[in-house]
Amino acid sequence: MTMEKVSIIGSGNVGANTAFFIAEKGITNVFLYDVVDGLSTGKALDMMEAAPMRGYRNRISGIGDIADIAGSETVIIAVGAGCSLGTKREDLLTLNWPVVSDVMEQIRKSSPNSIVVVATEPVDLLVTMIARNFPIPRERLIGLGGILDATRLKSAVARELSVSPDDVAAMVIGRHSSDMVVLPEYTRVSGIPVDRLLSAEKIDALKAEIAGAGALMAELAECPGTYYTPSAAAAEVVDAIHMDLKRILSISTVLNGEYGICGAALSLPCVIGKNGVEKVLEPVLNGAERDALDRSVAAIKEIVSTCTE
Incomplete structure (x- = not known):
């Protein structure tokens, strides 16, 4: 079965802008998820109301249940704290690994055949940790480095x-x-x-x-x-x-x-x-x-x- 959607976990600045850029490029439909109730739905509605002016035809949908990522061709992880001035990458790993690990568990359960793209920092450390803790083939694990x-x-x-x-x-x-x-x-x-x-x-x-x-x-x-x-x-x-x-x-x-x-x-x-x-x-x-x-x-x-x- 051809998978015709991309899911983004995290509807903050990186997640929402990624959804917008995917729509602008006319790639495929996007599902946007966030643990904050209503955040992904609100941002998806806002972006879809811009569609008549921007000319994109693919759908951006906010979802309230992470299980709805099932069947995604690609899942983008855009959760956790950002890399602010003075933050050490090892400290950022300590902050973000528990969140990313939980997301990976959800991906494993709901959409195990998806390609996973890691946008969360520190990307190389998180990709290394994911590979060591989850049975995902390396060809399906990509970090934005x-x-x-x-x-x-x-x-x-x-x-x-x-x-x-x-x-x-x-x-x-x-x-x-x-x-x-x-x-x-x-x-x-x-x-x-x-x-x-x-x-x-x-x-x-x-x-x-x-x-x-x-x-x-x-x-x-x-x-x-x-x-x-x-x-x-x-x-x-x-x-x-x-x-x-x-x-x-x-x-x-x-x-x-x-x-x-x-x-x-x-x-x-x-x-x-x-x-x-x-x-x-x-x-x-x-x-x-x-x-x-x-x-x-x-x-x-x-x-x-x-x-x-």
């Missing part, structure tokens, strides 16, 4: 070079944190490697900029975390899955031998289609890039082991 960093890098490179973002392809792998690994050789402007257009110092400055982008925007807007970019990224992933686009996106996936690493989730470029993660690609890394990747793995495993003690 490097795709956010790559999008921000793409925007920054376009700004610095005064070119269209459409002509920039950016690649960021590793942990979705300040330890992210920017790959200049794979970040290109109309096929030209960015390190031939920008100095090493400027590339380092852009890396620092995007590493702190989420915290900076949260501070300026006086709100916990960001939501437009994560929501847009979630919609891109859903589009790639539902339309079987075979897009190459840098998403957080549990490594199973890539670079000799197992048991930790990091972002790598992956082919995303109707089956979820259909192929994991391994860019050629130099020594410094590989060392950075190894440090990220060590940090993830240490934090996760502490959380499970």
Whole structure:
């Protein structure tokens, strides 16, 4: 049976905006759920009243029973606390893991064959924890990690070079944190490697900029975390899955031998289609890039082991 809906667990800023972006792209119908009574229904009604002006034809429906996610092609987890300024990721894991774990139990019961997309932070740690605690195939478990960093890098490179973002392809792998690994050789402007257009110092400055982008925007807007970019990224992933686009996106996936690493989730470029993660690609890394990747793995495993003690 073809599954023609996407369900979003959590109707806050990320969840609601993801529903809106999915509708705007005309991908499929959306079910929106939240534990707060009436929140998902109210937001869904608001968005559907905008449909005649915005021109989207798919339905956004608020549901009061999480069991109604049954039969979803994809389920997006957008619950829990945001990553505000000064919050350590290990502390955020402690806060959000019990909530995400409960949601995963509900997904397992109501829609066990769905592809799960994790938008909650800290994404790599949560994807690692989910893989260790739930029998979900890795191809059906996706975290919004490097795709956010790559999008921000793409925007920054376009700004610095005064070119269209459409002509920039950016690649960021590793942990979705300040330890992210920017790959200049794979970040290109109309096929030209960015390190031939920008100095090493400027590339380092852009890396620092995007590493702190989420915290900076949260501070300026006086709100916990960001939501437009994560929501847009979630919609891109859903589009790639539902339309079987075979897009190459840098998403957080549990490594199973890539670079000799197992048991930790990091972002790598992956082919995303109707089956979820259909192929994991391994860019050629130099020594410094590989060392950075190894440090990220060590940090993830240490934090996760502490959380499970």
